[in-house]
Amino acid sequence: MTEHTIITIGRQFGSGGHEIGNRLAERLDIPLYDHNLIRMAAKELKVSDEEASRVDETILGKFLSAYVVGTGDYTAFMGTDVYGTPLSDRMYETQTGIIKKLADRSSCIFVGRCADYVLGDYSNCINVFIYSYKEDRIRRISNIYKLTEKQAWDKIKKVDKERKLYYEAHTGREWGSAESHEMVFNVSLMGVDSVVDALEAIYRTWEGRK
Template sequence: MTDHTIITIGRQFGSGGHEIGNRLAERLDIPLYDHNLIRMAAQELKVSNEEASRVDESILGKFLSAYVVGTGDYTTFAGSDVYEAPLSDRMYETQTEIIKKLAKQSSCIFVGRCADYVLGDYSNCINAFIYAYKDDRIRRVMNIYKLTEKQAWDKIKKTDKERKLYYEARTGREWGQIESHEMMLNVSLMGIDGAVDALEAIYRTWEGREHE
């Protein structure tokens, strides 16, 4: 691969990982790839953004391998001689190829999508996992999505469970553990700005090292 420095960000839901990625991309003036990866993959697969979003960072296809995703409900093709991999599998494979291509083009930031694993053979990769305390995550989700405390916590548990299943099924690693992500940043202690400052400092150090 190239000498570009890449940052990957895994995150608990409600921890501020997406915001950290956005702020960091602005400071470093490099591209951020998060939800736009869904649109890119959808275009490659010739499916709607809605269909792609439905299975993004989801392991749904692993449990529904006898079905294909149609325009609305799941449609069985039992008895057919034609087999098409579940959309979630095709989404993962397509996003994987897109991530590898983008990493070759320039320094950039990837949020989620197992990017740390996908780029595992790339030495110039800063892999961070963003987390925060339960109360802080609940407050953040309540504020962003205008939910009650119970609704916010239910949404956090559901989303984290989906991300954990997705990551562990695709990588064989344990989601949210230091052995998997190399660097853990607690936003409840550091704050959003502190996490951005830390990642910016590491990035600039790595970039300086490459140009010595």
């Protein structure tokens, strides 16, 4: 258990959660861990970043492990090790260990990866969930990925479904609920800057209690 403050951010795809995390990390001068956790876990598992990214925040490996690829050799299971453990499960377990080590080291921000659940025994965590209205999410994803509105909405639904399944499979909690994440912010109503301001104020209040 540590005294420094940790922030975990769950987010809908296209809500601006990652941008909020980045801005907050810069303002507070603390590290942010998101996609870099994939590289850390891949290194520990001795797999490529591409393999690790394929199952990151999905439960894809659980389904792939039910099928034999090729000759029926269990070592040929796509996404599994020699014991048939899906890569997605190994990624989750490895990232869990990394998240706890990083949280013990210093104040930081985690985006996704069930960090609120992983650090459930830590009393110094600010756990938030970021969401926004459909139209705003479509606009953001269309601009970022240069997609049509339909393509953007299809991508949003796909990623959200994967994140929801991943979170609920590992935690038994409802993804996006206030009960699971403690604080929920609507970016469409507040704007990115106001959410960052609010989280900065909460963080500094928590730090000031020491």
